[in-house]
Amino acid sequence: xxxxxxxxIRRSSGSLVAAALLAAAPAAAEGGPSAASLxxxxxxxxxxxxxxxTDPPLPGESTAGWYGLGPASPGNALPASARQGSGNELTLxxxxxxxxxxxxxxxxxxxxxxxxxxxxxxxxxxxxPHLELEGVPHHGAAEVAIEYPITRALLAPFRSSAAAAExxxxxxRAKAAAIRTAFEVRSAWxxxxxxxxxxxxxxxxxxxxVAGRDAARALLVAGNTIALDTATQEAAYEGARIRSAQLELxxxxxxxxxxxxxxxxxxxxTFTLPAALPAAPAAFPIEDEAAEKGAxxxxxxxxxxxxxxxxSSSRASLGSAAGWIPDVSLRAFGEREEGEWAMGGGIELSLxxxxxxxxxxxxxxxxxxxxxxxxxxxxxxxRSAARAARxxxxxxxxxxGHYERSVLPTRAKVLEEAVLQYNAMQxxxxxxxxxxxxxxxxxxxxxxxxxxxxxxxxxFEAVQSGARVEGGAAPSSAAAAPSSSGGDSH
Amino acid sequence: MDRRSFMKMTGxxxxxASILASADAVAAPLARAGIGRGNSRLVxxxxxxxxxxxxxxxxxxxxxxxxxxxxxxxxxxAEVWGYNGGTxxxxxEANEGDxxxxxxxxxxxxxxxxxxxxxxxxxxxxxxxxxxxxxxxPGETFKYEFVxxxxxxxMYHSHYDEMTQIALGMVxxxxxxxxxxxxPRVDRDFVLMAHEWKMEAGARRPDPNAMxxxxxxxxxxxxxxxxxxxxxxxxxxxxxxxGNLGPMDHHxxxxxxxxxxxxxxxGGYVPRSAQYPETTVLVPVGSTRVIEFVPEEEGDxxxxxxxxxxxxxxxxxxxxxxxxxxxxxxDRRMSRVLPAYMTMGTKGMGGMGExxxxxxxxxxxxxxxxxxxxxxxMGGMFTVLKVRKDPDRADPNGWYAxxxxxxxxxxxxxxxxxxxxxx
Numbered sequence: 036x037x038x039x040x041x042x043x044i045r046r047s048s049g050s051l052v053a054a055a056l057l058a059a060a061p062a063a064a065e066g067g068p069s070a071a072s073l074x075x076x077x078x079x080x081x082x083x084x085x086x087x088x089t090d091p092p093l094p095g096e097s098t099a100g101w102y103g104l105g106p107a108s109p110g111n112a113l114p115a116s117a118r119q120g121s122g123n124e125l126t127l128x129x130x131x132x133x134x135x136x137x138x139x140x141x142x143x144x145x146x147x148x149x150x151x152x153x154x155x156x157x158x159x160x161x162x163x164p165h166l167e168l169e170g171v172p173h174h175g176a177a178e179v180a181i182e183y184p185i186t187r188a189l190l191a192p193f194r195s196s197a198a199a200a201e202x203x204x205x206x207x208r209a210k211a212a213a214i215r216t217a218f219e220v221r222s223a224w225x226x227x228x229x230x231x232x233x234x235x236x237x238x239x240x241x242x243x244x245v246a247g248r249d250a251a252r253a254l255l256v257a258g259n260t261i262a263l264d265t266a267t268q269e270a271a272y273e274g275a276r277i278r279s280a281q282l283e284l285x286x287x288x289x290x291x292x293x294x295x296x297x298x299x300x301x302x303x304x305t306f307t308l309p310a311a312l313p314a315a316p317a318a319f320p321i322e323d324e325a326a327e328k329g330a331x332x333x334x335x336x337x338x339x340x341x342x343x344x345x346x347s348s349s350r351a352s353l354g355s356a357a358g359w360i361p362d363v364s365l366r367a368f369g370e371r372e373e374g375e376w377a378m379g380g381g382i383e384l385s386l387x388x389x390x391x392x393x394x395x396x397x398x399x400x401x402x403x404x405x406x407x408x409x410x411x412x413x414x415x416x417x418r419s420a421a422r423a424a425r426x427x428x429x430x431x432x433x434x435x436g437h438y439e440r441s442v443l444p445t446r447a448k449v450l451e452e453a454v455l456q457y458n459a460m461q462x463x464x465x466x467x468x469x470x471x472x473x474x475x476x477x478x479x480x481x482x483x484x485x486x487x488x489x490x491x492x493x494x495f496e497a498v499q500s501g502a503r504v505e506g507g508a509a510p511s512s513a514a515a516a517p518s519s520s521g522g523d524s525h
Numbered sequence: 526m527d528r529r530s531f532m533k534m535t536g537x538x539x540x541x542a543s544i545l546a547s548a549d550a551v552a553a554p555l556a557r558a559g560i561g562r563g564n565s566r567l568v569x570x571x572x573x574x575x576x577x578x579x580x581x582x583x584x585x586x587x588x589x590x591x592x593x594x595x596x597x598x599x600x601x602x603a604e605v606w607g608y609n610g611g612t613x614x615x616x617x618e619a620n621e622g623d624x625x626x627x628x629x630x631x632x633x634x635x636x637x638x639x640x641x642x643x644x645x646x647x648x649x650x651x652x653x654x655x656x657x658x659x660x661x662x663p664g665e666t667f668k669y670e671f672v673x674x675x676x677x678x679x680m681y682h683s684h685y686d687e688m689t690q691i692a693l694g695m696v697x698x699x700x701x702x703x704x705x706x707x708x709p710r711v712d713r714d715f716v717l718m719a720h721e722w723k724m725e726a727g728a729r730r731p732d733p734n735a736m737x738x739x740x741x742x743x744x745x746x747x748x749x750x751x752x753x754x755x756x757x758x759x760x761x762x763x764x765x766x767x768g769n770l771g772p773m774d775h776h777x778x779x780x781x782x783x784x785x786x787x788x789x790x791x792g793g794y795v796p797r798s799a800q801y802p803e804t805t806v807l808v809p810v811g812s813t814r815v816i817e818f819v820p821e822e823e824g825d826x827x828x829x830x831x832x833x834x835x836x837x838x839x840x841x842x843x844x845x846x847x848x849x850x851x852x853x854x855x856d857r858r859m860s861r862v863l864p865a866y867m868t869m870g871t872k873g874m875g876g877m878g879e880x881x882x883x884x885x886x887x888x889x890x891x892x893x894x895x896x897x898x899x900x901x902x903m904g905g906m907f908t909v910l911k912v913r914k915d916p917d918r919a920d921p922n923g924w925y926a927x928x929x930x931x932x933x934x935x936x937x938x939x940x941x942x943x944x945x946x947x948x
Contacts, residue, residue: 093854094861104861239862246858253855259846452727454865458882459726459890460874461843464855464866471863 078304081287086279091242102286103235104242125306127224130297134220135213137298144212151198151205159195162187167368180368182383186360193353200346204339211335214502216296221493222506223293228308229486230286233479237275237282240475244272247468268465312485319432321425321495330421335501336413344406351399358391420503424495431488438481446477567618567700569716570753570908571745575615583670584625588614588639590661590683590695591632597741598751598904601889603722604730605694606633612694612746613718613770617681619673621704626670629661633690636660639669640684641699642770643791643813646671654685661685676703678766678813679791680718688772692733694746696720696770698813707794711817712761717744719778719808719830719906721771726839727885736773740842741889742835742905749836750894750901752908755828757820758916764788764817769808776835778814779805780910782826785818805831820912825897825925830906838904840877840891847871878902897924898932 085100092098098105135141162184170177251268254260294304331337361384370377453470456462490506497504567574577584588608595605595612608614619625631637638661640652650671651657661667679699683690698716720743723735731741744752757763768791769776786800791813808814820826829836847870859866869877877891879900884890893902901907913919941948 093857095857242858243862246855246862249855249858250852253850253852254845254847257848257850259848259850450863452885454863455883455885456726456843457866459839459884459888460841460869460877461726461839461885461890463843463845464859464868465845466843467863467866
């Protein structure tokens, strides 16, 4: 399969995950969740609702807090640093890296992995011998006996092997959790970045609304228009202020979700996000036939089921064989009587006449058959999920391309022509502002489409890396209202 | 004809001026002999004349209804319909009592007819589709033949799908000279046909569906500064024949520097006793008006429709009223919202035509022309009557040389003080 042009994506879900899992040192992630976090200094709260408090600042006035209105504000341009990260900027790669080390749920999963490793070690430990001492001091009589459960000792490596399968399964679960976390972080990062960009665009639209109000007021004062026209412009502006406030909330909600996923609080949450999402590759990066094969080959769920099948098969074989093996214990003893020691030994064994574990073996074989059936069903589901993820990515890519090749250029053309018509006095300032706002609406929808593409790409990548994820559907960029991240699953 | 006129005309003919009468015309003041051979004194500025062939005493002409590209003024061309490649079509001239046979070939995409507007003729020749004849289908050629009974200033136009075809330019003038002029002989005889068009700034075809807001106004299909000036002599008798087949608007045509009498309409001559002096003549839709005057002051004189929008072209039709608005705050905001924006019209719109602003292609908003003192901020239905001592030698593109001290100028402080004017 063709890999994504955006190599950072590969790093985040591939090598970073592997590195984090291979390191798997809980100590590396220690120090996070503790009582200290309860007393941690609180993060400075942002000043919210600016658009409801004041008019957008005039050029030359302070634009603090007004995304999109500053000279180098987000959404105004695509600075080269957007993908590199600079200063306090949180890049996507860094966000994934932090989450893999700091995400609370992921750390718990890693501890559970250690737990299964401990259980595996315990399963392989040899049984202790039993020592028995008896004596009658006044008569000089003593008796010592030692007994060792041979069968248990002989079966210990087999038990350890069975436990090793559990460790393998736990490892796979941890790997899947890491992939899912990486996806969630990427999805949340895209959501926060997109929300920031949309807020900037909304503020620019608000700027155009307030310009319309100013124009209407100037005309009313001059006696050139009627109060109805001015009221119409005022009403449009006042309504737009609410939208900016809503998008402001969406942005901060998206950031908070990101903070939670990264396990960050306090000053650590004061990072900035790049001004613009990266551009998508021009060509669709997926070969159709590669999607299913890659997902099947990488599927952690299938690998885990495979391991469980192998373990079940082993248990069935072991149970079948063990049923014929008698439970053997060796016993050695010495007796001292009248100053003389007499030594002896014995063997104790059960006779596998009636209970040879037939029922347990049958149950294990049935369990194996069930696992096989599940394996086949899961493979079908994963194939379908891979196709669905590919379909979403395909449409997201096509939609994005349509925005970039057609919608945005035609909107720009509309405004360009409107300026000419304005110069020719064929349209007035109010129509000109409307065309500008129409262009900003198209740019808002484009941001949704861009976020939809990257979210779908991340979901597809997760499936190709072995884990199905929730929330890979592209948000509807056609929606005029701020859209959510979408809740579609597989 | 007095001697002065005679000398003038013979001199011009010798100079080869095509617009003048021949020596025959001198002998026959009614100029019948010249008509049809390109030596009539009738002038259609920016226009053309229909060429006749005389066949067995019948004047035979050919009109081709067709589509073509027409230039209203430099900077604006449009796909229009007309006759023989022109809109208005060629001016048709005949003499009272002539039998004319006019073939009409239809090269339009739809049917058409020709109506001979104002003529008294057999009903079957009147050209109303469905009523007097069947439509001339594309590719067909019809023949109209009739005797022009009465002299006068007439018009012709399509009478099929008039809304579309007239709006797209299917109009023309038809002049019938009298056997005997009812009034004094004229030295100059001009034909000006008014028309109006709806052209979106940047469009390439007039909108035939328009009912108002016509924004390109023309004399003989041209908008100022493309309108050819009318050069006349001081003391000459001048006739101007106005026709109006624009879709919706009447035009009060105003002449500066003189008064005139309306001497005829498309209904006939106005008895001398009924004529009265005017400086503005209303030319209604579907009518002709003929004026005559003798200019007594030399100079460059404006002649224009007095409806102000009819001399403003596409300017300002979509703009809110900005006059007097204080837009300082708006301008600050717009510098961020749309840096290409510039507030216009707060101090009026004079001088807009000179602003080097980027315009839609193929448009003439705010476009006027260069004048001898400054930019003339009028366009559309505007032209200049140039009254000269020696009009035949005058440069039609030249400006009048004003005698020293005869042009309004800044009042000096001494003059203000002398006359007690406080400023």
